[in-house]
Amino acid sequence: MAMTATGVHHRSYTSELRLRATRAEYVRLALMGVLLVVVPFVLDNYWMSIANTILIAIIGAVGLNILVGYTGQISLGQGGFLAVGAYTSVILSDRMGLPTPLAIALAVVMTAVVGTFFGLPGLRLKGLYLAIATLASQQIIEFLIRRDYGDFLTGGLGYINVERLGFLGFQVGGRDVFERQWYVILAVLAVLSVVAARNIFRTGLGRSFMAVRDQDIAAEAIGVNLTRAKLTAFAVSSGFVGLAGALTAHYSEVVSWEKFTLEVSILYLAMIIVGGLGSIAGAVYGAIFMTLLPVVIRNVANALESVVPFLGSQLPAVQNATFGLVIILFLIIEPRGLNRLWERIKEYFRFWPFRY
Amino acid sequence: MLTRAYQHSLNGSSRPEGLPLLEVDDISLRFGGVKALTNVSFTVTQGHVHAIIGPNGAGKSSLLNCISGIYHPQEGQIRLHTGGGQDFRGKDVQEGQHLLTQLPSYKVARLGVARSFQNIELFSHLSVLENLMLGRHIHMRHSVLASMLWFGPARKQEIEHRHLVEEVIDLLQLQSYRHKPVGALAYGIQKRVELGRALCIQPALLLLDEPMAGMNAEEKEDMARYILDVHELAGVSVVLIEHDMNVVMDISDRVSVLDFGKLIADGTPDEVKADPAVIEAYLGSDTEDDEVKDAERRMQERTDV
Amino acid sequence: GSDGGGGGDDAAPIKIGIIADLTGATGDVGSPYNEGMLAYIDHINAEGGIEGRMIEADSNDYAYEVPQAEDLYRQYVNDGVVAIQGWGTGDTEALSSRVASDELPFMSGSFAETLTDPEEAPYNFVVAPTYSDQMRVALNWINEDSGGSGEVAVFHNDSPFGQAPVADGEAWIEEQGYDLGYQAYPMPGGQQNYVGLLSQAQSQGAKYIVIQNVASPAALVAKDIADQGLDMKIVCLNWCANELFITTAGEEAAEGHMLIQPFAPLVAEKEGHEVINTYLEEEGIDPATIGTSWVQGWYVMHVMAEGIREAIASGDGEVDGPAIREALETMGEIDTGGVVGDGTVEFSAESHRGSTGTGVYMAEGGQMVEVEAGATP
Amino acid sequence: MSTLVAVLAYGLADGAILALAALGFVLIYKATSVINFAQGEFLLVGAYMFYTAFVVMGLPLLAAVVVGVVVATIIGVLVERLILRPMIGESPISIIMVTIGLSSLLRAVVQMFYGTSPKSMPKILPTGSVNILGATVPLNRLLVILVAAVVLTAFTIFFRRSRHGIAMRAVADDQQAAMTMGISVRRIFAMAWALAGVSALIAGVLLADISAVDQNLAAFGLLVFPVVILGGLDSVPGTIVGGIIIGLLKQATASYWDPGLATVIPYVVLVLILLVKPYGLFGETRIERV
Amino acid sequence: MSTEPVPAGTVLAGGVPAGAGPAMLTLNNVEVIYDDVILVLRGLSLQVPEGKIVALLGSNGAGKSTTLKAVSGLLPSEHGEVTDGSITFAGQDITRMDAAERVKQGMSLCMEGRHVFEHLTIAENLVAGAYTQKAGASSAEVLDEVYTFFPKLADMRNRVAGYLSGGEQQMLAIGRALMARPKLLMLDEPSLGLAPLLVQEIFGYIQRLNAETGLTVLVIEQNARRALEVADHGYIMEQGRIVLEGPAAELRENPDVKEFYLGLGDEGSRKSYRDVKHYKRRKRWL
């Protein structure tokens, strides 16, 4: 972000405020658009399902990054917030009979509200203390939905089966078209989410979040209402997360507490850290990377199983070990994540062949 | 007051020159057993550069923190007066007063009290431009939906406020650093950015905590010039903490002296530098400032006679 | 991709997907269960397959993580399997509506009563008596043992799996008019002791503790009872009713506790064990290393294979999900040589409850000793 | 009454082990400002190391303890050297993530070598029980309390008495300045991690002795968080108080209320405490001066 | 004296500055690079003779602090590295020595920007300063000495350092550096943020220590006038090189130094800050 390509001269503030300026940037944007469109034509259903998982993860990771990366409020409560979005949307749509899009929208609002509530400790707590307080909210939410006091959520079943998504007379189809239809819905929502998040951070609202992160006393001294900024960040972030949660529910067609555990929180945290804190692009890279990682490991292990039988018999352990190792190596090599790595590569080529 | 070719006034106060702007009324501040301030009172007049000096640990920064709402004194009041003249749009503004001692610091900032810090407190990962735009925070609306949409009000607002920010950039000659992350800038430039961020608030009162510490002679001259520009061209009232007596004597209209949390002198620079209590507590007998020596000598003569 | 039925042409192998827990929270029983299934497939392929068609099973570990199970499921669907063997209650439930819409028969290690209702879960089949039926049998036994009155504490895994039989048990006492006190206590995971639970059971005055959980926590309860010298009898259902419970608790601590186990362990020497013993002998495996869960896996797979056999035999060669489902519902009794419940498993279009009978065992001298075979509620 | 005694004995024993586990965590935090999410895995690794020495290699108890301590030290130092040192100066959250990665790695490695089924290990502590006020209390719980108390006291004295205590805190505050005082930051870091490894080993072995050598040991580690937050992230006495409170609270909730709830009660308490005392009971307030 | 900058190499080829004793610290052609790319010191050479006070002056960003970090071994912790040249201390090559070891050899650095241990009390900060000293009577003596010189510190000895005012922290930082009983004391802008009276006292104290105990001092200062008053020898650096050096008395008379560092007009009198109407042109030395 800090770097502007040499040779770009803006004639007006309007042009300077654009997200993209150079030809290369437009080309890259176009390539990404083409990629998005081409995907459903080349992948089989299984890989489409992974693409869909990635798209949902992108929305969730972007949301989490707003809170953690941009506002500096470390959160381990992602799983809980995903759950709020999922349960709300499903209860509203399937049990109360609201149209699904409306239910999802209300789920977003509901998660924002709950997120704001759990953000309250963030007003007094800082840094690691807050991180651990959010760990507590994760455990508490997880316990509550798992216990389901009064069978309020699942009616004693422990899980909710979700009807196949349909809205405005449109109905997602069966096995053959299921993944592709979902892909279109999710791709649109993911792109909108990413753009909305980027927009936040070129306006005063986003800047105030970053100010809180960098130096909260100074932020207050220039008139930023810390309480409001932090709670807004929690709300906005949770809104995205709630959307991701609701989509998870409707896409996987079942909601149960096991999808929203601490591991999920950690996975999302890994996404934004490996991708790059405080960068929307980073959240996207991270979501892609961390979702693909176990899948790729499994495929590699399966392919190599005949040569190294150990890989197959110990697959989850191998997956976890690789997960851990990748995170460690990654952060040691480039603590600022994939996004930074990408920027470094770009810089390298721009200044190539000069070293300085 | 509009000056030079600038379209915006940086002065956020609508008070006519010469009237009291800030009244510190008998405040006391304690941290546990430590008395940082004891019964301090003084008045800052609109249009003045008001210096606060005193030995280390005298409570100068604490006083500034009290004014800007970061600390809340246990006793006493700090009042900010507004109105009584015309604002920068030329409208008459009713006279009013605000009790700063009860406000959180962001509300104080909203009244137009801007400040810089002793140890630079910039938003180090943001660019100079973003830091300055943050100075406009209190003048902007921050709707979540509009921000997400960008096109429309959000964009319009960004551009609108950018004009004033550019004028500040111009005034402080920060053009070449606009897009640099402030964390990577030289110390002197960072100090200037911090001044700029405060100016973007369009302050009614500007509080500066040791803006020239750690600078060499030439950089001090620059900084002094910037402060004077802000004061003279934009008409902003300034409260300044500074240890370099040459600077203080040269640019301030009035000086308050603190020692051990108590106000030991308050007057014009000339009065203060000749005050024996000040000399003993702060300046030392063999100060480097020739003018102080002069004043001392004169006083000596007077008492001899 | 090849997302059709997968059984189109005659010679092609029949694909089955297995979602197994080898290393997760329930890996202690999941792992032998999986081995049992694979052994059965090995066995049947060695005999020339089902009606000449080989079974190709793809088994993957999901470590008891629901999201992993979903990922595997999608992969299997994409690979064109015709039926799926799952494992836990969580993933079985998570997938039940998906398997219904994808029309894939699904059996699993989850014996929850909700899965037996074809209205709710049209493609799920429960081979063994449900957790609820096991609970009923346990209560019948307790009623008898206690001489008609007593207090029962139910310790259950704090999850849908654990809760499954709790309410049904209480209803059963009411229905039968037993004079039994009944209290349920969730067992949190990862504990170092269950003394807190036991002292609550103690204040209830419970002499019987029904446990619906896996072996290690149940064994911990047994140890704590022994440590504290309490006079309580454990009645383990299914997943802790096995030799793992006995070995983990230790012979002494386990002594005298009761085990409700629908699948007869090898030591019970049923007729249906012969085929297993022959197989083990050929493979050179010591039967002493084969636990109850292994047998469970073998016979659950046997039931599925019989369904496939019937689908091939009765159909026009088309083996797909709906055909297998129909075969299972209409084929009548499937013989298990006395291993499952009262010996046979039977489904119908109205009920996917395969059996209601279960064995009752007692831990004696470190062994499972049969007390009653084919007990039904 | 007898329930109360049992609650006390079992709660204190759990609390004592928690305090030991938390001690390592706090040492690391104090010296290096690292939040170690792998503390539970340190327990796990410690217990399995000891199991290997004691059962697999069949060493006598004392030798097994020595082997365990040596290996734990080496692991602690290696982790510091290979993983955390390159991260010096990075943001706290990146460092948190590294330790999360480490926890995943350690657990997976243990699983690869030892599988997931519990290992049986002969009891080290005597298994008898004593009768206290009408309650049967196993001897091993009492001994656990005793051993933990001795170890914790030893650690506390070490830090009170030696200049390493101050050096550690100095390093935590400002590494560069500490270097200019001639304090070897590397040595202090290595020391903190090694000590954490050793205290985790002791906790892990005690825990394994009263339960079993299995993967659950790592899950126990998560409870370290409520403990340290309660006591204050950087307070050694805080770990003791926090450990005891959490241990007792859990046991009491399980005995008198709802055992399921006992798993979240520590977190509820944690949130409540933080709302009243944002730095725990004994934690150092973060200093913010402008 | 000529206003022409003297190429550093030629002056230093002769070795020790004129009239000085044997060198306690020698930097020879030192080159420092941060982050593998940012070249900060470009062949810097300077010497600090034993028993003398040497002042190092230069504008912001010239590399003064970097020089001291190179000497005290702090560069690795900032991704910096000495890539060329050598540093010798008391006859020993310390270019690659560990930072902690250097302190044991007898050098002590008081860093720019105070760097007190925030959560430690004043007393604990001072004890940490004596880390390399064998505990005992001598440490207690130094402690007393520090307290005598900074009575304010003595009064506040149990206060937590993080809450001290800027100037108080500066006193503490200097006191702490003295606790190691160094042979060479390096001070990075010791007067930053200190009140005039205290600045005066600190320089007086430095002079006294130097006179009484023969302590060698290398001091970086923005307050050039003060520094050149107490120093025996001065170096002026720009952009990572020495551009001017000489006995302090001579430097004080150098017109460039007067104008750019002492803020004096040609006649040697100070111009009021109010009268400065233009932003300063910078002296280009190179």
Ligand SMILES: Nc1ncnc2c1ncn2[C@@H]1O[C@H](COP(=O)(O)OP(=O)(O)OP(=O)(O)O)[C@@H](O)[C@H]1O
């Ligand atoms: N938050 C706080 N907690 C405890 N003590 C404080 C706090 N803030 C200031 N003090 C104490 O109050 C006194 C005054 O401090 P202050 O920072 O106002 O001094 P100052 O006049 O700005 O000094 P300097 O010129 O050195 O910056 C000092 O003794 C300081 O230790």
Ligand SMILES: Nc1ncnc2c1ncn2[C@@H]1O[C@H](COP(=O)(O)OP(=O)(O)OP(=O)(O)O)[C@@H](O)[C@H]1O
């Ligand atoms: N850790 C670092 N990484 C990268 N660049 C650095 C680092 N530290 C210093 N620099 C750069 O090296 C140059 C010299 O810095 P240094 O701090 O040595 O200057 P200085 O002469 O002490 O200045 P000042 O008077 O402001 O203290 C500066 O341009 C600075 O940006």
Ligand SMILES: CC(C)C[C@H](N)C(=O)O
């Ligand atoms: C062993 C069990 C916990 C798994 C079991 N199949 C279930 O119902 O979940």
Ligand SMILES: [Mg+2]
């Ligand atoms: Mg101050």
Ligand SMILES: [Mg+2]
């Ligand atoms: Mg410097």
